Amino acid sequence: MHIPDGFISTPVAAAGIAMAAGSVAYAVKATNKKMGEKQIPLMGVLAAFIFAAQMLNFPVAGGTSGHLIGAALAAILLGPWAGVLIMACVLIVQSLIFQDGGLLALGANVANMGVVPCFIGYYLYRGIAPLFRKRKLGMMVGSGVAAWFTVVIASGACAVELAISGTVPLGIALPAMAGMHAIIGIGEGLITAAVLSLVLATRADLLELQKA
Amino acid sequence: MKSEMKFKWWYGALILALLLAISSPLASSSPDGLERVAEDKGFIGAALEPFFKILPDYVIPCVTNEALATILAGIVGTLILFGIGYGLARLLRAKGEA
Numbered sequence: 001m002h003i004p005d006g007f008i009s010t011p012v013a014a015a016g017i018a019m020a021a022g023s024v025a026y027a028v029k030a031t032n033k034k035m036g037e038k039q040i041p042l043m044g045v046l047a048a049f050i051f052a053a054q055m056l057n058f059p060v061a062g063g064t065s066g067h068l069i070g071a072a073l074a075a076i077l078l079g080p081w082a083g084v085l086i087m088a089c090v091l092i093v094q095s096l097i098f099q100d101g102g103l104l105a106l107g108a109n110v111a112n113m114g115v116v117p118c119f120i121g122y123y124l125y126r127g128i129a130p131l132f133r134k135r136k137l138g139m140m141v142g143s144g145v146a147a148w149f150t151v152v153i154a155s156g157a158c159a160v161e162l163a164i165s166g167t168v169p170l171g172i173a174l175p176a177m178a179g180m181h182a183i184i185g186i187g188e189g190l191i192t193a194a195v196l197s198l199v200l201a202t203r204a205d206l207l208e209l210q211k212a
Numbered sequence: 213m214k215s216e217m218k219f220k221w222w223y224g225a226l227i228l229a230l231l232l233a234i235s236s237p238l239a240s241s242s243p244d245g246l247e248r249v250a251e252d253k254g255f256i257g258a259a260l261e262p263f264f265k266i267l268p269d270y271v272i273p274c275v276t277n278e279a280l281a282t283i284l285a286g287i288v289g290t291l292i293l294f295g296i297g298y299g300l301a302r303l304l305r306a307k308g309e310a
Contacts, residue, residue: 001246003246004259004262005259005262005263006258007255007258007259028304033304033305033306034304035306040298040302041221041222041298041301043298043300044226044295044301045222045225045229047297048226048229048230048294049229049232050293051229051290052236053229055232055236056236056239057239057240057244058239062248063243064244064245065239066244066245067239085300089293089300093289094289097267097289098267098269099267100270102260103263155245155246167258172253173249177246180248184245
């Protein structure tokens, strides 16, 4: 869902940059002096894992592919603000070094694939997971459903930006983007739940960090 | 202390990320969701060329074997992001953390 330059207008790109810059600045403030012994390597490996996983496009219906965003995973493990920082790092490196996602569109991409899904994913997970009596089941369902919503809502945000830019009418962009990403989001949900279950099986203590 | 020599949990996680990077040539090369919508709805042509190129399309340019070029780009990116994530978290570390 990385927006290349040219898809969105300069005012939309500028608004995206302002929103992303403000969010990243606040995320630094919110997480400063809070990273503990476990969070430091976890932030490193999550950034590395999300970058690598984003390279692995999986096929979905009709000659289309999708890949993990990873924002829900990062936010569930480390909290939404640290999640925003991780996603911003991944998206900045992808744009600057790998030319995936435009330079002017970087702010919009950080907003769509970082800020918006980190908060939606985190709070949906925190809302859904406790509804289940079995902790593991709650985690799996909560993270899977939350991750699915992050992808669909991110694609909706992208569609709105395309429409405001005059690139494509909202009535066309929104159903097309949301419909396509409702399928891609299933992959996001499955991968997020699988990674969390791996963490639960190997290092359950890492699941308590986001409360700090 | 002896514990410093132990295999730390995050080594395993970093190895897992590198294994994903190594399997990147297996990724689907079909257009992603946004590209597909852009093609179907006729605005793919609006995309501009990047202002500059370093490692475009996740390949190391001088490597002729495409799979190897992708793997190497994946490893480079994965290590860069580990370094940035780890380094940033260290800058934000709590008081008393080494």
